[in-house]
Amino acid sequence: DTAVSQTPKYLVTQMGNDKSIKCEQNLGHDTMYWYKQDSKKFLKIMFSYNNKELIINETVPNRFSPKSPDKAHLNLHINSLELGDSAVYFCASSQERAGGHYEQYFGPGTRLTVT
Amino acid sequence: QKEVEQNSGPLSVPEGAIASLNCTYSDRGSQSFFWYRQYSGKSPELIMFIYSNGDKEDGRFTAQLNKASQYVSLLIRDSQPSDSATYLCAAFNDYKLSFGAGTTVTVRA
Numbered sequence: 734d735t736a737v738s739q740t741p742k743y744l745v746t747q748m749g750n751d752k753s754i755k756c757e758q759n760l761g762h763d764t765m766y767w768y769k770q771d772s773k774k775f776l777k778i779m780f781s782y783n784n785k786e787l788i789i790n791e792t793v794p795n796r797f798s799p800k801s802p803d804k805a806h807l808n809l810h811i812n813s814l815e816l817g818d819s820a821v822y823f824c825a826s827s828q829e830r831a832g833g834h835y836e837q838y839f840g841p842g843t844r845l846t847v848t
Numbered sequence: 849q850k851e852v853e854q855n856s857g858p859l860s861v862p863e864g865a866i867a868s869l870n871c872t873y874s875d876r877g878s879q880s881f882f883w884y885r886q887y888s889g890k891s892p893e894l895i896m897f898i899y900s901n902g903d904k905e906d907g908r909f910t911a912q913l914n915k916a917s918q919y920v921s922l923l924i925r926d927s928q929p930s931d932s933a934t935y936l937c938a939a940f941n942d943y944k945l946s947f948g949a950g951t952t953v954t955v956r957a
Binding site: 775778783788835 | 879880882884886890893894897934936
């Protein structure tokens with residue numbers, strides 16, 4: 734009964750490869766997110782989708798492409814991986830509450846290591 | 849200037865003491881504020897949120913918000929070794945959650 738799940742949990746790959754990370758939430762939330770947490774543990778938003786529509790697209794290299802086939806799923810595809818892409822990637826979801834407030838819940842994370 | 853700044857750690861407190869965590873934010877449009885706890889190697893876990901000025905208590909945790917001062921704090925009473933973690937402050941505006949760098953708390957038994 735995991736609320737927000739991600740696969741894979743660990744991903745080790747070589748520079749130049751293309752990889753995907755998948756995220757699913759069973760909370761019935763309308764909004765999903767991708768965050769990157771670097772080696773200094775700083776958590777930064779990358780993308781957000783609301784009902785399959787892209788609403789946040791931070792300054793992220795266009796090698797990163799999110800895709801939301803439906804509001805319960807948000808995938809992240811990364812082309813031509815670079816050493817600097819090594820990080821932990823977290824998926825999150827949220828639902829609007831009364832007053833326009835959102836509580837975000839995070840998945841377990843995917844640790845990506847590029848060699 | 850970072851959007852959300854937290855007091856630099858690490859913060860070490862004895863078991864049973866109060867741990868006090870502070871956070872300031874720069875975006876006056878921020879609507880709500882969150883405290884997440886993150887254990888090493890784990891994902892952030894929501895422990896408190898607040899969106900009105902004043903105090904909000906939940907068990908051993910109390911969040912305080914002062915929008916005029918753009919200041920948010922978290923108090924952890926009767927600190928336990930299990931509270932040892934990194935605490936992340938976040939401000940929400942326009943669908944976006946901006947995080948501080950986190951404060952690492954160690955509770956000494």
